[in-house]
Amino acid sequence: MLIKDISLTNFRNHSQYHLDCKPDTTLILGENGCGKTSVLEAIYILTRGKSFRATDSDIIKRGEPFYRIAMSYDTGEQISAAYDGTTKTFKTVDKTSKRLPSKNKYPVILFEPHDLNLVGGPPSRRRDYFDRIFSDISEDYATSLSKYNKALRQRNELLKSERLSPTDLFAWNLLLADLGTTLSKYRDVYTALINQTINVVYHSIADNNDSVHLAYSTPVPHITKEQYLKSLESSFEKDRILGYTSFGVQRDTIDFIFNDNLAGGSASRGETRSIILALKFVESNIITDKLNKKPIILLDDVFSELDESRRKCLVNNFKNNQVIITSVEDFTY
Ligand SMILES: Nc1ncnc2c1ncn2[C@@H]1O[C@H](COP(=O)(O)OP(=O)(O)OP(=O)(O)O)[C@@H](O)[C@H]1O
């Protein structure tokens, strides 16, 4: 499915904006602050359900009462979203809903300069990033994650209450143990899936013998539900003092390993760029394979970060996808 066009009303700095998208590569060119990333943000909301960088109230054009964005696909399908300061509404021909219906979700791969901080940034950032990829691959993962986070918040809330006995937490412990083991299994399988190809893909970009893979680590690997439950129960006193849940998959880490060392502390800026490019290529391949849909590629200002050979690599790799690029300078590719 290809995006045909998109319109924005009162969205960030845009009062009215319209973009016709080409089936292959569309370039949004303009100076800093003219609203390029905002266009990608609108596409992201209409394909993924929410912004990658802000809440809806940040997005409404200052001083205006609402924003509206509308997009049409080459299949004739249309989708719009409107936010009036309190409620967001998605509309398709036959349906109005507060969330983007899952049948209207479409995979996108977003590449922004910020992504280069993924390699060396804090673990939570990589966890969030991979959670998003895994949620795209599996709806069961997405649901389990959302239920897990909700249960964790509720358990943490209870831990702060004055009078609390271990049995008060039982229902939450049980739920966390169940969902936590599920998430851990998925993370294990999906990092292994990425590892099947990331090194080869990296070589196609960097053309040398360096090695790259992901390392998944969890507080207790291959743990059963019963063991998980026991660990939660035995951390009761500690958690009471801390005021939050200290055991569980919210502590998992997924790290990039570069030549047997943590890439965060060893890979150069250029090597980091190649690692992220490789990740995006693998992400796209896995999504195409698993969902049988070609993801839309949104490249926000990344060409300025890449040298000539990596730009070529990027363009070549996504030559069969619909690509939307923002840039402050024109370039040949
Ligand atoms: N709610 C809002 N109302 C009005 N203007 C806004 C709002 N939010 C952001 N802006 C402004 O909108 C402009 C567009 O932001 P955007 O990030 O899309 O620009 P950009 O073209 O991607 O810039 P850059 O090249 O620096 O990345 C910015 O000047 C920003 O300050």
Ligand SMILES: [Mg+2]
């Ligand atoms: Mg921008």
